[in-house]
Amino acid sequence: MSRSLTWRASGARPNSTSWSRTSVAGLLLSCATLLGGCATYRPAPLPTAVELPDDVTHLQGAPTDGRALDMLAFQRLVLLNNPDLRAARAQHDVAQAQMLQAGLLPNPSVNGSIGYLISGVGDATAWTAGISEDIRSLVTLAPRRQAAKAAAAEVDASLLWQEWQTLGKTQMLVVDLVEGERLRALQSHTLTQLEQRNQQLRKSIAEGNTDLTAASPDFVAAADARTSYDDLQRRLLGQQHELAALLGVAADAAIPLPATLNLPAPDADSIRSSAKSIERRRPDLVALQLGYQAQEATLRAAVLAQFPMLSIGYAASQDNSRVRNGGPAITFDLPIFDRNQGNIAIAKATRQQLHDEYFARLTAAHSEVDALLTEQSQARAQLAELLPALPAAIHDADQATSAQQLGLIDLRTYVDLIVAAQSHQAAAITLQQTVLEQQVAMDTLLGTGMPDSLSQDVIAP
Secondary structure (H helix, E strand, O other), X not given: OHHHHHHHHHOOOOOHHHHHHHHHHHHHHHHHHHHHOOOOOOOOOOOOOOOOOOEHHHOOOXXXXXXXXXHHHHHHHHHHHOHHHHHHOHHHHHHHHHHHHHOOXXXXXXXXXXXXXXXXXXXXXXXXXXXXXXXXXXXXXXXXXXXXXXHHHHHHHHHHHXXXXXXXXXXXXXXXXXXXXXXXXXXXXXHHHHHXXXXXXXXXXXXXXXXXXXXXXXXXXXXXXXXXXXXXXXXHHHHHHHHHHHHOOXXXXXXXXXXXXXXXXXXXXXXXHHHOOHHHHOHHHHHHHHHHHHHHHHHHHHHHOOOOOEXXXXXXXXXXXXXXXXXXXXXXXXXXXXXXHHHHHHHHHHHHXXXXXXXXXXXXXXXXXXXXXXXXXXXXXXXXXXXXXHHHHHHHHHHHHHHHHOOOOOHHHHHHHHHHHHHHHHHHHHHHHHHHHHHHHHHHHHOOOOOOOOOOOOOOO
16 A cells, blocks of 8 residues: 555556566465465265174174184274264364364454545545454463363263273173073073973873863963063063174174173172272263363353453554554453353352262262172172082982983973972072173273273362
């Protein structure tokens, strides 16, 4: 603009070609610089069809030799292939982007205007221009960055807790399926024996050798056994579908399960010792601590935001008679009605809410540990009482089989002895399953095997 005014006063005319080339080159360079830092848009269409693998061997990280999977293999496959976990991990990128946004400096504001001379005294176009920066945004920048950093870490800890819970659910399903298959085989054998006896009883009733009233308890026993067997089959099918969903395979995909699971030795002292540091190892508690830290920083930012809205910059202007002036410019709000007290009250109430939620979750975690220890102790005691009698029951069943083959005992007595032995075995399997489920629940509750989520001190003040 000043260059144009000089031309007018002197009547000189510069080389228009040179000026035009220089201006165009500068304009293009400025546009390229600005556009180089801009993001671009690319469409990301949603999937129109979903094809789940029909075989576990097609999963990422799966063994290809077809052998039965152990517990560690199931955990690895779930972490690599579970659709819900893969979707949840996108929250990490969102939190990192929010942390990036919170850490950016506020852009300075530029303003300007042009007043064309329409009439009156004067021979130039008037203009005003200014640049300013929001000071309050700079004052609250540090606590906002701290809040965003803690919030991003909270998201990571929450994702870790979701993964840990998914692994616990996977282990629970594997326990239920392995022990359930053992129980199903036993119940199937029991049901076969009872139904064979029923066939003999019906034949005897038809021949008039047995009274229906006397045989009715046997028919009821067979009906109950059939109901229990069918219920178990439906439950196992549902659990198999749940495990397939966790693995990310088709519902009817074959899943190679281990034949048996090792029963862990009781270690109440180690469990109680681990419970003392549960708040540092369990990701959900760590996430609550980080959420509290984020809210602490949010409250500090709200307190600092009592500082009135203040912008400092520089402004310059020219009137129509070419009189120019310039100097510092300040704009600020008068804190008469709004001193950010509403946001401060909200931040304080939210902090108290998080404080109470953390205390309640921590108290519940320790109570659950104590309750689970008591329940596990009871189940192990019942199993210890049952196991010594199991060999004798199996021996009686073997003796009954030999006696029945020699014709020394009738069918009813033989089946009663077989069913009694299998009832002992079924009770033992059920108790073993209970103990295994309790151990999985305890490991999930304590975060057993999980390292400290964070190396720094994250306990909220």
